[in-house]
Amino acid sequence: MQNSLKDQVALVTGGTKGIGKAIADKLSNAGVKVVVTARTAPTDNANGHYFIAADHAKPESAETIATEILEKYGRIDIIVNNAGANLSPGGGFSTISDEHWNADWQMNFMSVVRINKALLPSMIKQESGIIINISSGAARQPIWEMTMSYSSAKAALNVYSKALASEVGSKGVRVNVVSPGVVKTTLMLEFIENISKSSNSTIEEAFKVVMDKVDVPMGRMAEPEEIANLVAFLVSAEAKYITGTNYAIDGGALPTV
Template sequence: MNQSLKGKVALVTGGTKGIGKAIADKLGNCGVEVIVVARTKPKDNINKHYFIPADLAQAESAGIIAKEIIDTYGKIDIIVNNAGANLTPKGGYSVLSDKDWDNELQLNLMAAVRINRALLPFMIEQENGVIINISMNPAKQPIWDTTMAYSAAKAALNAYGKALATEVGSKGIRVNTVSPGLVKTPQMEKYIHKMVESSPVTEEEAMKSLMDKVGYIPLGRAAEPEEIADMVKFLVSPEAKYITGAVYQVDGGALAVV
């Protein structure tokens, strides 16, 4: 699999930390030329990925990114739309303003839509390419007081990915969605740290509380970012050449639906 990806060119949005960094590093270790996009340049770029600064919530960013990629590399083989975040306040429907809803949709849905729209013509011209959209379990299991708008945006991303896969499959492009559950990212570690600081609980108790909130995890732990990257690595490889239009849960068995 490592050799089969050598020489490919991949874009990973939100690729400087957490799941995105794990994906970028995993692909880079397979010989892929990796471009990462984020608002802030990472302090340490050990693998020396090509970096493009951009705020993907801004509509004009996608065209600027696409132009720089094509001007620099002349092609694009893999797109991983990983950028996303749950930005809205807690409290349910009554506390969510139109601006809150728009923020969630811009970052968690429209950023991927615009990146794909800007780069798909080049994939179609070369009659080959793979797109991976990174969703999250709340798309199928929303939590009313914390993920209402985020869940709606990610659910829309799932539906968009399926529709896009149907449209571009005959043109040699595969589109799949990877949907993690609880993952040990810097953002999650920060959340755990805040819980420990604000209440008399240990780190282990805080983690258990978080796991209980997202639901029972049969494997009994959160995922490492590298475990999400492993699924992405497989799906972008020729070994997955007959897989498209699918949503893969990588959640330790947490999602309580078939």
């Protein structure tokens, strides 16, 4: 697998911490030249990923990122659209304003559409490329108290990804979705802390609420590296006949087949 990835160029959005960092490190260790984006520079960049400062919620960021990558490397082989966040308050429909809805959709859906649109022409020209859109189990298992607008945006991302895979498959570009469940990241821990504060409960009680809602048969959160392992396989030559597919990696939480 590592031999098939050596010297390829990859973009990992939101690649400075959590799942994104784990993916960036995994690809780098396989010989990939990795570009990461985030609003602020990473404090830990031991693998020496090339960093581009970007706020993906801003429409102009995609063209800026694409231009810099193509000027520096002359190509792009892998796009991992990982940047995303649940930006709305809990409590259901009455607590979510138009601004909240817009923020979630800009961050979790439109940012991906714009990055792909900016870089896909280069992939199509070279007749090869792989796109992995990081979605969420919440897109198929929404929790109305916690993830209504976020889940909606991620569900749209799933549909868009399937349509895009159908469009560009004959042009040498593969598109797949990875849908993690609950993952032990800083954002997830902050999410649990916010639930604790808003419900006047302990961190342990808030964690139990989340785990009970999601109902993970394996009884634990995923480690970011476990998501990275799946992504690394999907972008490798070993997965060259896989496209248009959504992979749940959620410890068995999704209650349907």
